Amino acid sequence: MSIQERKRATIALSDGTVETGFAIGYHGTSGGELCFNTSMYGYQEIFTDPSYYGQLMMMTYPHIGNYGVSSRDDEARQVMVAGVVVRAFSWDYSNTMADSDLNTYLRRNKIVGITGVDTRKLVRHIREKGVMNAVISCEEFTAGELVEKARNWVPMEGLELASRVTRSEAQTVSPEKHRYRVAAFDYGIKQNIINSFTHREVALRVFPAKTPFEEVMDWNPDGFFFSNGPGDPNPMDYAVEVVNKAKETGKPMFGICLGHQLMALSAGINVGKMYVGHRGANHPVRNEKTGLVEITTQNHGFSVLPETVNPDVAEISHVNLNDGTVEGLQFRNFNGFSVQYHPEASPGPHDSSYLFDEFIERIKQYRGN
């Protein structure tokens, strides 16, 4: 798009910070929690990650859109972020395998965005002041009005969002031949989690978030998977209830991100809102069992409160090397483990994909018993 055609846009934060730039994507107004992601690759996977539902995603790498968009990089059927904030948007792209440019893609998905803002300044601001809500708009509002809108935007804390992104009907995804059957609870499951199972000869039946447990058991799974997803886990009593029921079966259980938090809650471990959160593809996590470090993809604004982890209930299996936060739990009184980060990557390093193998190994052992 030529520069003359650009339309002014504004981003206003709930604490009164206002920056101007130019509109990208859909021309309109959108708001949500403003968070940032430090991945230098994989913007499309990030924008379509259901865990980001309702958030404004600010990319710290300045050039976004360089390689366009391609259906093979979608993590869900649609764009999930509420808006996009960029420093130096690529209107053109280069990638013969792409389907379209990012701008058209965002517009088609009705995603509002802004480019040309000092994203680094905003990142530093959030880092100091903590995450907050913001509004992006290229419509006729005063800065004051936009700040007011940001203030009135629904806060993330206490917000149950999984039921908004989950599928409406259960779906079976099976490779040509499979060895095991896993029931996956979709709180906003990423496509690459599904792929990670099917590539390992596991048939997955993905259930809507609020599927009654009995209905799940009718499918007779060998294990349970609790997916990633957006929002605060604390109001998700329905999901914790399901986790508790699953425990009683004695079958192996595995949780990622929100799923990890739900499994923790079910064990009496508390989960709280983080000051800034972890979002990126470069977070070092040490596996406490092996002592090895994995470079991981992370995307969470809530985390397990370590002081509430009773060693009799769960062992902290993975720790973040940067800030010591809990990244994984090995439960003692049921057959389950979970991680806060994303072993399915996409985007990000593949260092942690072994966790899927471990889960399958557990299923194998369980079945052997």
Add this chain to the structure above:
Amino acid sequence: MPRRNDINTILIIGSGPIIIGQACEFDYSGTQACKSLKEEGYRVVLINSNPATIMTDPMMADAVYLKPLTTRSIKEICAIENVDAVLPTMGGQTALNLARDLHHAGFWEKNNIKIIGVDIDAIDITEDRQQFRDLMERIDVGQCRSFVAKSLLDAKEIVLKLGGFPLIIRPSFTMGGMGGGIIWNEEQFERKVLRGLELSPIHEILLEESIIGWKEFELELLRDDHDNVVIICGIENFDPMGVHTGDSVTVAPAQTLTDKQFQLLRDAAIRMMRSIGTFAGGCNVQFAMEPGTDRLVAIEINPRVSRSSALASKATGYPIAKVASKLAVGYTLDELKNQITGTTSACFEPAIDYVVVKVPRFNFEKFPGVDEELGTQMKAVGEVMAIGRNFAEALNKAWQGMEIGRAGLGADGYEVLDRKHVRERLLKPYWDRSLQIRNAFKLGASIEEIHDVTYVDPWFLQQIRYMVSIENRLEGQTLESLGRDELFEAKQAGFSDKQIAWLLSQSATPVTEDQVREKRKSMGMLPSFKLVDTCAAEFPAQTPYYYSAYEGENESEISDRKKIMILGSGPNRIGQGIEFDYSCTHAVLAAKEMGYETIMVNCNPETVSTDFDVADKLYFEPVFWERVLDIFEHEKPEGVILQVGGQTALKLAKHFQRSGIRIFGTSYDMMDLAEDRGKFSELLVQCDIPFPRYGIASDVASALEQAEIVGYPVLIRPSYVLGGQGMRIAVKPEELTEYVEDLLKTHPENVFLIDHYLDHAIEVDFDSIHDGETLHVSGIMQHIEPAGVHSGDSTAVLPPYSLSDEVIATMKDYQNRIAKAMHVVGFINVQYAIKDEVVYVLEANPRATRTIPFIAKATGRPESAIGVKVMLGARLSEFDLSSKLKHYAIKEPVFPFDKFPEVKKELGPEMKSTGETIYFMEDFEDEHFRKPYEFKNLYLSR
């Protein structure tokens, strides 16, 4: 695992003299390694023959050996020093080869010396084409497809299988790859195949698919003893496959890869590193990727720090060599802190929120007849790195930092937009490809057209087209009509005030750089300074490493301490290399000791001076007037030190003077006087000092006239050049005419000098420091070759070996008189020619010269530090000025002629050497003296 306690003394092998392909990046890595290991309490022993390195300073290691880099020297050192381990990964291929030779000779094992940081046996695999191929196959990493042909018929079938031309042909078992090369088309096919089959003793050839034009990437890895691996940086080459990565414009991070593609590279790189042994240390992996597919081909793996890892360190802030050294002695990554943030782990992968562009610097103008086409053998002598918040900004900045008089990527009045010329320059890879792409867009070429001939990824072309669109919009405007938004957009895209002034001057009345600056300042449009922090601002960082950008927040806070700004020497090139970085680094340390907060400005990623823990504040910016002034106006230091950064910094002196900024040390007027032959000669006359007859000319006619007056042979030289750039000796008018015409093309604004050339004279380099009253003789170096061979190219001996006491006394007297007359405070170098016992002054340089580090190493006196402290007000009487030199030190130059086989070796007033070594000798029977003495007249040409 904490540090190893089974070793105490570690030997680090340096990389020796600067050569093309192995430059001062290894001083940077070696210096980091020394610091890193000493910090851990190890005893560090160092060998390097390059005197101009920081790593060979006495403070860097416990024992420093300035000895030839030979297995013999290493054996001698090990016999004395009780070495427990050797770290051979910090000194480039030179160090690795030495360690490997000694390994194969069983030396390390026999002496119970452990090799750390690399698996020596694995190196053999990485360097043997077939073994490497087999290994890659085993670990499922892609390779070029290839087939063996025993007949022309076989070959024809293979062409079909490989999908046509171009193809690479490699006859089996021929010496030195004879008969190998590229088959571009059908016409060449039969001839080359038959020749290859004939040449091969077993009549067999390998035909391999060509990956010329594929996208090229590099990854920098670190691994620890627990087999944890992290990728520090991914780098994408702007120039696709076919151009050596050292000669390519490169960009970090990779710009055109999807995450899935990047992860393919990452996974393959990790598999590759794990396949070549279990060592803990650094590694560089290079890949090619077929455009439009996910097909990946591994090019090579280097299990050591490299030029690219130095670049990656500067690009991300992550100190690769420092960490690699710690890993080599047993630490694991998770035990180390990220020094930039101070709080987070070193075991992570840096995230950057800016774009880094590296542009290589070449010196072809010094080698008439050289083949300028870029290929698989490196030809660049240095490089510039630039940081911006977008690609355009970084690319413009890089061109501003190149030291070739450019104000950015074109738009500065130097480009001739000739369609035919531009097309020719783009058909093959040349050093100025990015500039020619800009020119092609100016001429209306499309992205497709340019991509078709260059294979440069369209994304980069789109960015350059965007830059040209800014140019085109500015061209129709006047200073008055130019709106805030448009000006801001141009500044965000890295355009200099000078470029903008030129663009505005195209359609209206001429506009000056100063007017543009004034206008933008009146609008409050100043650059902000952003931090390089390894983590895209996710965590607070302490390290004061900045770059400029045009946008909101300025992160560089100003302290209330007294400050001083030191200008670096820009990219390495012949005539201005590591010696100046040496002095810059010492200037910073000396100024710190004098209580100043030091502010370093430089754009050369290979240097120690741009390490984040050298200066109090580092601005990684072009040493370009606008950028330097912006930093100055932000920091408001007391003044600047220009005399240590070679000609780069000195060229800015007049701007500082005009802006009323204090220049420490010798005054601007006197520095200018030294360059102004007329005024300088008047001064010599006043001091009663002889000098060769000379005249001043500005065109061919006046040159010929002057030559008649001063008498042939004559020496032609432009002012304000270093390394004798453009200098020639002419013995007759025809030659003079030719040279002057050449000179007027490259130095159009300059007047130049016609000196009478004193043939068969002895040349002497005399370095000294003057504190306003007393003169300290740093060193007197007598050249072995006659006057006329550039001092940088001559073999020189400290102290003189054949000068009479009278001559030496005369020189000292003259030196004193000149220093007094010029009111020198700080460094003063004078070059003398001695003929028939008469001492003539050739030139005076009131600054730190190339020979200062050599003298410092020979005498054991910190000459750079002394000079800088004197500039800042210290007296010579405060220093211990005794010399530790017992006999003689000889400076031996190293030339790049082996890289330019088509250029014949000739020496003259224009410098051609890339580096030098130091050698200590006891007497003149030593072959290091006898050999050059025997050949001293041989190569003198013009």
